[in-house]
Amino acid sequence: MFPKSLEFSISQPINDFVAFLIESYGETFRAISNFILSGLLQIEWVLRALPWWGTILIFMAVAYLCVRNYKLPLLVGGLLMLAGMLGLWDLTMQTLALMLMATLISCLVGIPTGVLVAKVRVMRNILIPMLDIMQTMPSFVYLIPAIMLFGLGKVPAVLATIIYGVPPLIRLTSLGIRQVDQEVVEAALAFGSSSRQILFGVELPLAVPTILAGLNQTIMMSLSMVVVSSMIGARGLGQQVLEGIQTLDVGKGLEAGVGIVILAVVLDRITQGLGQSQRRD
């Protein structure tokens, strides 16, 4: 037996701290939450207001621009058609809106952080273990306090998705920048480039394929949070999966599961295509 005298618990102070935050700053957190929510609702409004064929055409066009062949656009169009035919269109659009918002914030946070991790050794030592924590901490542990602060629904879902999804983007951005050939950087230095010019003119452009691979990973990991999101009240495909499994309606759960897979394949192929076309250029 482990000696009782050495045991300690941080649960009470943490509970008190969370209660203190809610009581004193609850309304501030709700205001932040409503701000994020309004952005998300706009994306969702656009996606749901577009006619279905419009959305499909936009996706096919983006796919074509990424790969410049006809195979991928046809696949993307076919898969989205299938999602619609399974009766999942509206749910898919809601989930997509959530994904896009999470991916957008992930990029805004992840890429600069990745640069910082690549450039500053101290940051690397602090942030890398934090990324491990973010990826392994069971999400409900931080979701419940997040719900209490930000309210139920889409906003904590976006936050949870970012926390779980952003680490690969940070890691690969940092890797991409550190992998840039030192001789290229030296050449740029020799031409008298400032460190800012080196970053934006040399390192970031050369790191783009790696960063895009990171983005691809981030999107894939975000999609695996769809069901967890619906467990905190975010509507979308996850909710139908949950409904299916909670009522042992295996077929319904599988249908919605297929919807998530479709979204995953579409987003994966498009971002991968983007990465490859970057590599070719």
Add this chain to the structure above:
Amino acid sequence: MSLKRKSLAAAALFLLAATSNASAESYCEQGKPLRLADVSWESGAFLTELLTKIFGDGYGCKIEKVSGNSLIMSHALITGDIDIYPEQWVGRTEVMNKARAEGTVRAAGHPYLDAREGWYVPDYVVNGDPERGIEPLAPELKSVEQLADPKIRALFSDPEEPSKGRFLNCPTGWSCERLNTAKLEGYGLDEYYTNFLPGSGAALDAEVASSYLRKQPVLFYYWNPTALMGTYKLLQLEEPAYSDECWDGLTSSDPKTQACAFPLGEVVYDVNVKFADQAPDIIEILSKATIPLETINEALAYMAKEKAEPADAATWFLKNYAHLWTNWVSTEAAEKINQGLN
């Protein structure tokens, strides 16, 4: 021929010996494990731990707790993969209704009587709370019909759809979710309120607790017995009285034109019938083990306030309510259970 007859006779004798042996020894003395559904909600977890202590300590049963959500556990009970389901609301799921009718599962007693459920708001919304400095926001709010009032609606406004109020329904896929959705339609409130599914029990609790701490109004479905009921002062909104006719309308697939209160719930210990036939001694104890609703609420509030594990709450109950449970078990078992408490 005679050899065959002899072996048959021997087999019969053996069988007889085996069955008579079974009736002489209790179920657990035969070394069979007692398999309990370790359901996750508070009252279910509390009852599971209570049964674990009573049968484990008192009768020397080898307890196996199997965890899973209510639906998977119900199926396990039907197939005989578990023996006892400690807290089942009768008539709430198709699967269990069918199993009861077919005779694979039956009730063995009531953990508590008259379980109540309904639509709640925090008490301070109506009556205020001078101690916490809260003015009553809707002093006239009493019944579900008043929810359509634009002033009341605005109190519960849904940030995702600000023109509507937010009604916090049951978590996705629970049977109460479908009933609440039907009631929302029946009361004609579906055009004024979003039918918000919190997705999980934890999320529902977190939202209610957060609203309570922030002194904000919130409208939600909840049920007894729960820690939440024992911890916060909540007010149940009045609904038209329950009637079979109205309930049939609510549970059918036709458009809903009226709605009414939930019936008082019948909650039972469900057991697998094959198990019940083999373990009359255990069934007898279950048939007596009924706890008053307030006492369960108290135990659950203790669990929430002291952040106690369900097992600790079971110990707390056994220590403080000996006059209740000693009537359920034999004196010998009571002694063993008491020894287990120290």
